[in-house]
Amino acid sequence: MKIRVRFAPSPTGYLHVGGARTALFNWLLARHSGGTFVLRIEDTDLARSTEASVQAILDGMRWLGLSWDEGPDIGGPYAPYFQMQRLDTYKHYVDRLLNEGHAYHCFCSKEELDAMREEAQKKGEAFSYTGRCRNLLPEIAQRLREEGRQPVIRFKTPTEGETVVEDLIHGSVSFQNALLDDFVLVKADGVPTYNYAVVIDDATMEITHVLRGDDHLSNTPKQILIYQALGLPMPQFGHIPMILGQDRARLSKRHGATSVMAYEEAGYLPEAMLNYLAKLGWACGDQEEFTVEELIEKFTVAGVNNTAAVFDQAKLDWLNGVWMRRLPTSTLVERLKPRWAARGWLTERHTDEWLNALVELLKERARTLVELVDYSTFFFDVPIEYKPEAVEKFLVPENRAILEALRDRLPKAEPWDLATVEGVFRNLASELGVKAGAVIQPARVALTGSTASPGMFETATLMGPELVAKRLQGALELMAAKV
RNA sequence: GCCCCCGUGGUCUAUCGGUUAGGACACCACCCUUUCAAGGUGGUAGGACGGGUUCGACUCCCGUCGGGGGUACCA
Numbered sequence: 001m002k003i004r005v006r007f008a009p010s011p012t013g014y015l016h017v018g019g020a021r022t023a024l025f026n027w028l029l030a031r032h033s034g035g036t037f038v039l040r041i042e043d044t045d046l047a048r049s050t051e052a053s054v055q056a057i058l059d060g061m062r063w064l065g066l067s068w069d070e071g072p073d074i075g076g077p078y079a080p081y082f083q084m085q086r087l088d089t090y091k092h093y094v095d096r097l098l099n100e101g102h103a104y105h106c107f108c109s110k111e112e113l114d115a116m117r118e119e120a121q122k123k124g125e126a127f128s129y130t131g132r133c134r135n136l137l138p139e140i141a142q143r144l145r146e147e148g149r150q151p152v153i154r155f156k157t158p159t160e161g162e163t164v165v166e167d168l169i170h171g172s173v174s175f176q177n178a179l180l181d182d183f184v185l186v187k188a189d190g191v192p193t194y195n196y197a198v199v200i201d202d203a204t205m206e207i208t209h210v211l212r213g214d215d216h217l218s219n220t221p222k223q224i225l226i227y228q229a230l231g232l233p234m235p236q237f238g239h240i241p242m243i244l245g246q247d248r249a250r251l252s253k254r255h256g257a258t259s260v261m262a263y264e265e266a267g268y269l270p271e272a273m274l275n276y277l278a279k280l281g282w283a284c285g286d287q288e289e290f291t292v293e294e295l296i297e298k299f300t301v302a303g304v305n306n307t308a309a310v311f312d313q314a315k316l317d318w319l320n321g322v323w324m325r326r327l328p329t330s331t332l333v334e335r336l337k338p339r340w341a342a343r344g345w346l347t348e349r350h351t352d353e354w355l356n357a358l359v360e361l362l363k364e365r366a367r368t369l370v371e372l373v374d375y376s377t378f379f380f381d382v383p384i385e386y387k388p389e390a391v392e393k394f395l396v397p398e399n400r401a402i403l404e405a406l407r408d409r410l411p412k413a414e415p416w417d418l419a420t421v422e423g424v425f426r427n428l429a430s431e432l433g434v435k436a437g438a439v440i441q442p443a444r445v446a447l448t449g450s451t452a453s454p455g456m457f458e459t460a461t462l463m464g465p466e467l468v469a470k471r472l473q474g475a476l477e478l479m480a481a482k483v
Numbered sequence: 484g485c486c487c488c489c490g491u492g493g494u495c496u497a498u499c500g501g502u503u504a505g506g507a508c509a510c511c512a513c514c515c516u517u518u519c520a521a522g523g524u525g526g527u528a529g530g531a532c533g534g535g536u537u538c539g540a541c542u543c544c545c546g547u548c549g550g551g552g553g554u555a556c557c558a
Contacts, residue, residue: 187556218553452519
């Protein structure tokens with residue numbers, strides 16, 4: 001049987017890292033097995049669902065490269081893929097439940113329910129809907145309707161026995177039916193609740209495996225009861241552990257960025273994000289680095305563990321660095337161009353060849369694209385920041401002669417290439433009878449504003465004679481002004 | 484409160500009754516070195532606790548504690 005999995009977010013916000021990992025695991029299972037990955041939008045929460053969120057989620061999925069085979073924008077054999085467009089289907093099945101005695105109309109108002117809940121709490125008892133409307137006489141139901149009461153439809157949960165979830169990740173988990181109450185299937189406005197709609201959709205879309213967050217494990221017995229009442233074939237369930245913040249509380253805005261697109265903005269690479277997310281809750285021996293292809297090849301549900309994991313920014317940073325080094329320089333250049341352009345730094349001088357050389361120099365020093373752009377500042381003809389500690393240490397009178405000599409000689413280096421530039425530095429050092437470092441460090445500060453940079457010869461060469469002359473002159477003026 | 488899940492270094496994890504408990508991030512030291520990175524070598528640090536079962540438990544069972552989730556006309 002061909003595997004069909006789905007990712008079913010509710011469009012009430014952006015795609016967050018937890019959702020992204022759920023999507024990833026489903027996607028990997030589909031791609032690993034040659035199955036189908038369905039994207040379904042669960043928009044039954046009318047108050048919170050927005051079109052903007054749908055777009056935000058699709059953007060996040062696209063950035064990560066999690067392509068879907070059926071879904072909102074592309075349709076598919078089980079369309080539509082928005083729950084609010086599937087109301088007829090839900091109506092059809094709930095009528096069956098009603099007719100077959102598995103569901104009933106309930107006229108209890110929200111106020112009445114709240115009162116009951118409060119009372120139960122006062123008595124220290126667990127509240128669960130008692131089924132007050134289970135056996136309403138038709139005349140009474142009719143009268144309530146005439147009074148203008150809009151009923152909800154509740155599921156008639158068995159009062160005894162137990163329901164067992166056979167979970168791919170947790171094994172058998174059983175629940176006492178008596179502890180489950182007569183939950184709502186269809187709200188008063190005719191919109192289905194999550195627990196009901198998800199069953200109908202997964203069944204009618206012929207989903208074979210439901211991989212979703214741990215937070216749904218407790219909902220699963222209710223869903224199983226609906227499958228059984230309707231005689232619908234059940235998918236296999238797998239509940240993957242939650243992602244927590246540093247304080248072990250459920251990941252939320254408090255913990256910093258949770259939106260995957262916020263990571264895109266911050267300069268993280270989708271390759272690294274995918275790699276990190278996959279490793280969070282899934283392992284394959286001791287391997288840490290995975291390309292998407294390797295993930296697809298090696299992913300199995302059996303490899304997913306069952307313990308909640310803390311999202312570790314430091315490890316993501318490291319992995320992003322790994323991918324910065326791993327990706328071809330030209331790929332990085334293409335992704336960086338828009339960021340440099342946004343700062344208005346690109347000119348005709350900055351050919352692909354030059355940019356490649358630049359990235360070659362910086363990619364192993366930056367952990368994110370944003371860091372690389374920041375780091376690249378001094379290579380462009382823009383004002384740079386001179387770090388006070390660096391200035392204080394190296395732009396001092398004792399180094400004046402060195403910097404003047406460099407200013408006079410360096411721009412005249414001919415031809416302008418690495419060997420010639422290096423020669424100027426080394427010759428000056430031996431002339432003065434000092435170590436190369438004594439010449440290089442002041443020059444580094446003068447050219448970059450900092451004591452840390454890529455190799456001095458490479459840096460100066462790439463900057464070009466004009467900028468080098470300008471910066472050295474500027475540094476000398478800075479020194480003069482300081483005295 | 485009740486129900487469910489989970490519990491290996493600070494963090495992510497390997498182990499599927501017998502290992503000097505392995506790897507990665509982070510941290511520290513050293514090496515490399517014109518600085519910074521990257522890279523290399525080494526180091527600090529772990530089976531929540533208490534009972535069982537067993538010749539032998541991180542591993543199986545029970546309890547406690549801790550964390551998470553559910554208990555909505557949210558999903």
